[in-house]
Amino acid sequence: MKLDKTLLALVVTVVLWASAFPAIRVALEGYGPAPLSLLRLVVATAALALVLPWVDVRLPDRRDLPRILVVGATGMSAYQLLLNWGEVHVPAGTAALIVATVPAFSALLAAAFLGERLGPGKVAGSVCALAGSAIIALTGGETRYTAAAWTVLAAAVAQAVYHFAIKPLLRRYSGFEVAAYAMVAGTLLLLPLAPATAHAALDAPADATLAALYLGVLPSAAGFVVWGYAVARLTVTAATAALYLVPVTALVVAFVWLGEKPRLVELLGGVVTLGGVALLNRRPRAVAAGGGRSAEGASGAVSAAPSQAGPPRS
Numbered sequence: 001m002k003l004d005k006t007l008l009a010l011v012v013t014v015v016l017w018a019s020a021f022p023a024i025r026v027a028l029e030g031y032g033p034a035p036l037s038l039l040r041l042v043v044a045t046a047a048l049a050l051v052l053p054w055v056d057v058r059l060p061d062r063r064d065l066p067r068i069l070v071v072g073a074t075g076m077s078a079y080q081l082l083l084n085w086g087e088v089h090v091p092a093g094t095a096a097l098i099v100a101t102v103p104a105f106s107a108l109l110a111a112a113f114l115g116e117r118l119g120p121g122k123v124a125g126s127v128c129a130l131a132g133s134a135i136i137a138l139t140g141g142e143t144r145y146t147a148a149a150w151t152v153l154a155a156a157v158a159q160a161v162y163h164f165a166i167k168p169l170l171r172r173y174s175g176f177e178v179a180a181y182a183m184v185a186g187t188l189l190l191l192p193l194a195p196a197t198a199h200a201a202l203d204a205p206a207d208a209t210l211a212a213l214y215l216g217v218l219p220s221a222a223g224f225v226v227w228g229y230a231v232a233r234l235t236v237t238a239a240t241a242a243l244y245l246v247p248v249t250a251l252v253v254a255f256v257w258l259g260e261k262p263r264l265v266e267l268l269g270g271v272v273t274l275g276g277v278a279l280l281n282r283r284p285r286a287v288a289a290g291g292g293r294s295a296e297g298a299s300g301a302v303s304a305a306p307s308q309a310g311p312p313r314s
Contacts, residue, residue: 006229006230006233006234007230009226009227009229009230010230010234010242012226013223013226013227013230013242014242014243014245014246014249015249015253016218016219016222016223016226017219017223017246017314018096018245018246018247018248018249018250018252018253018314019218019219019249019250019253019257020215020219020220020223020314021087021092021093021095021096021250021253021254021314022092022093022250022253022254022257022258022260023211023214023215023219024036024083024084024087024092024095024211024215024314025087025091025092025254025258026207026208026211026257026258027040027208027209027211027212027215028084028087028088028208029205029207029208030200030203030204030205030207030208030209030212031197031200031201031204031208031212032196032200033081033084033085033088034081034084034190034193034196034197035193035196035197035199035200035201036080036084036200036212036215037077037080037081037084037190037193038187038190038191038193038194038197039197039200039201039212039216040080040212040215040216040220041076041077041080041183041186041187041190041216041220042187042197042216043212043213043215043216043217043220043221044183044187044215044216044217044220044221045183045184045187045221046216047216047217047220047221047222048179048180048183048221048224051225055176056174057176057177057180058173058177060173060177060181061172064169064172067165067168067169068169068181068182068185069185069189070161070165071162071165071166071169071178071181071182071185072181072182072183072184072185072186072187072188072189073185073186073189074158074159074161074162074165075158075159075161075162075163075165075166075182075186076162076182076183076185076186076187076189077186077189077190078155078158079155079158079159079162080186080190081190082151082152082154082155082158083095083099083152083155083314085148085151086098086148086149086151086152086154086155087148087152088148089144089145089147089148090145090148090149090152091254091258091260091262091266092250092253092254092258092260093247093250093251093253093254093255093260093262093266094136094149094262094266094270095152095250095314096246096247096250096251096254096314097132097133097136097247097250097251097266097269097270097273097274098133098136098137098149098152098153098156098273099152099155099156099159099247099314100129100156100246100247100270100273100274100277101129101130101132101133101153101156101273101276101277102156102159102160102163103129103160103277103280103281104125104126104129104130104160104276104277104280105156105157105159105160105161106160106163106164107122107125107126107280108126108160109160109161109164110164113164114164121279121280121282122279122280124276124279125276125277125278125279125280125281125282126276126280127276128272128273128275128276128279129272129273129274129275129276129277129280130276131272131273131276132269132270132271132272132273132274132275132276133149133153133156133269133273134269135265135268135269135272136149136265136266136269136270136273137149137150137153139265139266139269162182166178166182169181175224175228176224176225176228179224183220219314230242244274244277244278246314247270247274248274250314251270
């Protein structure tokens with residue numbers, strides 16, 4: 001029964017995170033990228049606050065506040081703004097394929113700043129993943145699409161910086177605590193957008209507002225909780241492998257929800273990207289056999305903390 005619940009939590013997480021990409025497209029019909037970013041974070045923060053009576057969340061140490069500000073600025077504020085701007089012109093499923101490059105940027109950051117060694121496999125995986133996104137961006141057919149695709153890629157960079165920066169925090173706090181701190185920090189940083197967001201909410205159609213609320217409550221807030229439950233009870237390999245299903249599921253959800261049909265070249269770029277990510281996450285046999293170590297790759301070390309394994313959400 002425990003395994004069934006764990007697998008169900010994993011499936012729910014994948015579907016929630018995948019559905020966020022088309023939900024953004026719907027919400028953008030009534031909100032600009034900036035107002036949508038703030039609204040989603042406010043809703044997500046409020047939703048997380050509701051579960052505080054059942055979750056042990058400590059106040060962060062004062063010395064950690066600058067780092068929390070950085071992770072909130074990158075993984076929450078910048079990521080939301082860039083992804084939303086990108087999805088104005090980039091289809092939802094295609095955006096999910098581009099965001100899948102997060103592990104490549106995370107590996108490069110770890111090599112540059114932490115001295116982690118990039119073996120031939122990881123170098124090849126990084127190049128392959130980035131080449132896949134370049135294929136998508138450079139074959140868009142119009143300037144606005146290409147610029148938007150590079151903006152989504154910038155969102156992936158912001159998300160990779162987030163994963164890189166939270167590593168020291170995860171040694172002292174739980175994954176849920178780090179996610180909550182980052183979300184609150186990201187929300188506070190975007191508060192200057194509150195007047196524009198309130199004005200947009202008054203004029204937005206109902207379906208756009210419902211999509212924005214959905215983004216905050218389910219993919220953002222619930223996604224962290226359910227993912228934390230699942231990854232704490234699964235092996236590293238199983239948890240990481242499940243993340244490959246997010247962009248694939250996003251393509252399916254976008255087709256069913258929005259009728260989006262990705263072009264063949266976009267699918268080709270996505271396959272190249274996912275192939276590179278798979279190569280990045282490939283572990284040496286000796287490590288895999290030991291079973292006790294984390295797998296480096298996706299977005300840093302994958303462990304029981306929900307914020308550590310791969311792209312956490314859209």
